[in-house]
Amino acid sequence: MNREQKQELVSELHQLFGEVSTVVVAHYSGLTVAEMENLRKQMRAAGASFRVTKNRLTRLALDGTKFDSVGDLLTGPTGIAVSADPVAAAKAMVDFAKTNPKLVILGGNMNGSALNSDGVKALATMPSLDELRARLVGMIQTPGTRIATVLSQPAAGLARVLNAYATKGEAA
Structure with a gap:
């Protein structure tokens, strides 16, 4: 990935963070490609999306957004789930994590409020x-x-x- 592609990815992520209301961060280490595809399919069905990005580039994209606190969670093999509906991303992640213990929810942010993993699980139980x-x-x-x-x-x-x-x- 060259410098221009990285800048384009950062601006794309920054724009995405401006449009969503919830970001959930999770470790996906140990999931197979089929399991990751299943996770993405469940996310799309719920009205959310799941992306694996470079942590450093994601931190750059988070700067100046209401999701700054998520940057501290970006260590290791992390993926981010985003949705415009405040509950959709959390609900889809928690549902998938129930059947796949390899997906570990680290935390998230909802409209500028930082959430730990228990907060994300509580958010998932809301309608x-x-x-x-x-x-x-x-x-x-x-x-x-x-x-x-x-x-x-x-x-x-x-x-x-x-x-x-x-x-x-x-x-x-």
Whole structure:
């Protein structure tokens, strides 16, 4: 990799760090190529991405971003997971690490807040942004549905009583 390619990679990573909200760092030593490809596939499905980069170049790209604290974790064979959704990268990494103990989560950063490995695992247990939106819409719709049900019950009761009298008159 020549100097221009390195500068291009640093600027590309710097731009990427400006667009995401979560960065998770992990050691991947001992994972096979197939396992790494499986990890990347799971990350893409979750709306995140996983990259293996040179630590020194990644530290340069982190300078001046809200993820400066991640630079201390970049030692040894590390990979970084990034996502725009605050929970997606952490959730995908933790799920993969459950089945592959060779992937060791070191820590991360969410919107400028440094996280240790336990913090990343706690973040992974939180519902995603889409799940929270769905819950909120459900909570907003529920009172309206209940009000409509309560208001329709007297009319439905009256209709049942009238129907009962009509069927009683036909039977007699």
